[in-house]
Amino acid sequence: MSTASPLPTAASAAKNRETLLRILIPILVVVALVLIWQGLVTATGVPQYILPGPAAVARSLVTDWGTLAPALWVTTQITMAALGLALLGGVGIAIFLVQSKWIETAFYPIAVILQVTPIVAIAPLILIYAPTTQVALLICAFLVAFFPILSNMVQGLKSVDHNLLNLFDLYGASRWQTLIYLKLPASLPYFMTGLRIGGGLSLIAAVVAEFAAGSAGAGSGLAFRLLEAQYRLNIPRLFAALVLLSALGVVIFGITSFIAWLGLHRWHESSVRREN
Amino acid sequence: MNTTDTPPSPSPRRPLVVMSNVSKSFSSGTLALSDMSLTVEGGEFVSLLGPSGCGKSTALRIIAGLGDVTAGTIDWPASRINARGLPEGDISFVFQEPTLMPWQTVFGNVYLPLRLKGISKTAARDTIMTCLDTVGLKDFAEAYPRELSGGMKMRVSIARALVTKPKLLLMDEPFAALDEITRQKLNDDVLRLWRETGITVIFVTHSVFESAYLSNRIVVMKARPGRVHADFPLETSLERGPLYRASEDYRAACEKVSAALLDAMGGEAMEMH
Numbered sequence: 001m002s003t004a005s006p007l008p009t010a011a012s013a014a015k016n017r018e019t020l021l022r023i024l025i026p027i028l029v030v031v032a033l034v035l036i037w038q039g040l041v042t043a044t045g046v047p048q049y050i051l052p053g054p055a056a057v058a059r060s061l062v063t064d065w066g067t068l069a070p071a072l073w074v075t076t077q078i079t080m081a082a083l084g085l086a087l088l089g090g091v092g093i094a095i096f097l098v099q100s101k102w103i104e105t106a107f108y109p110i111a112v113i114l115q116v117t118p119i120v121a122i123a124p125l126i127l128i129y130a131p132t133t134q135v136a137l138l139i140c141a142f143l144v145a146f147f148p149i150l151s152n153m154v155q156g157l158k159s160v161d162h163n164l165l166n167l168f169d170l171y172g173a174s175r176w177q178t179l180i181y182l183k184l185p186a187s188l189p190y191f192m193t194g195l196r197i198g199g200g201l202s203l204i205a206a207v208v209a210e211f212a213a214g215s216a217g218a219g220s221g222l223a224f225r226l227l228e229a230q231y232r233l234n235i236p237r238l239f240a241a242l243v244l245l246s247a248l249g250v251v252i253f254g255i256t257s258f259i260a261w262l263g264l265h266r267w268h269e270s271s272v273r274r275e276n
Numbered sequence: 277m278n279t280t281d282t283p284p285s286p287s288p289r290r291p292l293v294v295m296s297n298v299s300k301s302f303s304s305g306t307l308a309l310s311d312m313s314l315t316v317e318g319g320e321f322v323s324l325l326g327p328s329g330c331g332k333s334t335a336l337r338i339i340a341g342l343g344d345v346t347a348g349t350i351d352w353p354a355s356r357i358n359a360r361g362l363p364e365g366d367i368s369f370v371f372q373e374p375t376l377m378p379w380q381t382v383f384g385n386v387y388l389p390l391r392l393k394g395i396s397k398t399a400a401r402d403t404i405m406t407c408l409d410t411v412g413l414k415d416f417a418e419a420y421p422r423e424l425s426g427g428m429k430m431r432v433s434i435a436r437a438l439v440t441k442p443k444l445l446l447m448d449e450p451f452a453a454l455d456e457i458t459r460q461k462l463n464d465d466v467l468r469l470w471r472e473t474g475i476t477v478i479f480v481t482h483s484v485f486e487s488a489y490l491s492n493r494i495v496v497m498k499a500r501p502g503r504v505h506a507d508f509p510l511e512t513s514l515e516r517g518p519l520y521r522a523s524e525d526y527r528a529a530c531e532k533v534s535a536a537l538l539d540a541m542g543g544e545a546m547e548m549h
Contacts, residue, residue, distance in 0.1 A: 161375065163371045163373060163375040164375055164377065166337075166342050166369070166371075167369065167371075167375060167388075168392070169341075169342060170340055170341070170342065170367065170368075170369050171364075171388070171389050171392045171393075171440075172358070172360070172362075172364050172392070173392045177392055181388070181391065181392070182377070185377065185379045185380075186377075186379075188379065266379075266420060267378045267379045267420050267421075267422060268378065268379075269422070
């Protein structure tokens with residue numbers, strides 16, 4: 001029950017202040033940590049090839065942008081393409097699996113085997129069979145991101161309210177209608193969970209696969225630039241690559257969370273603020 | 277009523293649904309219904325009453341075609357039958373829970389039965405709004421289920437059941453989870469609908485008072501295995517409504533139903549009379 005607040009302006013002012021603090025506090029914490037880092041580096045005089053200060057990392061970010069930017073773009077492309085394919089594959093195969101108990105019995109173990117095999121272990125094989133290194137990286141990232149989406153979708157498609165299924169039966173709904181109007185919307189929260197996990201994993205897998213592949217040259221991503229910087233003892237650049245990878249991860253998290261909010265905020269409990 | 281000057285009706289009045297010697301056992305081996313027969317005429321308000329586990333919900337689901345019978349038949353003498361042996365569009369079901377799709381608005385939920393029939397939203401709009409008006413939720417068409425109270429959700433569920441203009445409304449303890457005041461209000465709403473639309477209602481409940489208030493026929497069931505124990509009409513010259521609740525007729529009806537229910541629950545000793 002909502003009651004009219006006697007002081008609506010005071011209430012909205014308090015809400016605004018809370019929003020402001022919500023943004024300010026994390027920023028202040030990060031700034032404080034960076035300052036402490038810089039202070040420690042300056043005070044102890046650690047050489048730059050062991051621990052560069054944030055200023056050196058920032059400098060490297062600017063001076064090496066010409067090398068790092070194309071690498072960032074390559075990693076972004078591989079991550080996004082892998083996530084896109086994993087979404088299509090995960091949802092498609094989940095729909096296929098739940099069509100009958102026998103289909104699930106037959107194929108689900110294969111999906112599990114693909115998932116539990118460490119990706120680093122099969123990366124060399126994929127490198128042999130894939131036409132180019134980029135395709136190999138894409139396959140690796142896809143394999144890792146695909147499973148959480150699949151398993152969440154299977155779970156979602158199977159957790160539909162039985163009474164609603166009965167209702168659809170009662171009105172003579174076709175298999176297709178039940179899928180479109182009931183099962184897919186009902187599994188949307190599960191899909192969003194899979195999307196968020198898959199988004200994070202596809203970036204991790206893209207990096208790990210590139211470590212394993214050890215590709216070089218023009219088409220290489222951030223992971224290779226990171227290794228390269230380490231070999232050359234260019235530690236500020238290594239940190240700069242790391243910062244870019246983190247930033248990419250944060251952006252992916254932000255986008256997937258926003259998509260989840262868009263899809264669920266009007267009806268799902270997870271996106272509704274508790275009022276009491 | 278004098279019918280001598282009207283031409284003979286092409287189809288004489290036939291019962292709406294006939295359950296003949298229906299048995300139902302679950303895969304666990306439980307015999308839920310044993311040799312149950314029940315004939316319901318058009319326009320009746322039948323309450324299926326009984327102790328928990330007597331198979332009243334199972335009987336309702338079987339009438340709706342949710343689940344097969346182990347033995348016996350269900351016939352629909354007055355309806356056109358589809359491939360699944362059901363008079364499609366003629367039956368609606370109201371579950372114990374509102375059973376709404378949380379991702380759809382009130383309008384979208386009521387639209388569902390028509391949407392499944394392939395009727396466009398614009399063509400369905402008037403029917404949907406009329407049904408929402410009937411249950412007093414016209415202003416909530418764009419609300420989502422989580423924004424509604426339990427009673428309002430149940431009203432949406434009833435509006436959805438009415439949107440196909442069914443002949444038979446099956447209700448499975450629809451108001452069991454609601455508070456007393458809301459329940460009485462919804463009981464009056466259902467009675468009003470029944471009077472205004474001439475719909476036939478089969479109402480499953482475990483409440484003596486609810487069944488005595490609502491129905492003009494009581495079917496008491498007995499448990500393990502489920503079967504019909506008593507079947508009698510409830511006559512009253514009063515219109516069922518708030519006034520009826522305070523009347524001597526209602527008190528007598530409650531006593532009659534209560535006695536029949538006690539008898540059904542009496543166990544083996546009562547059975548050997």
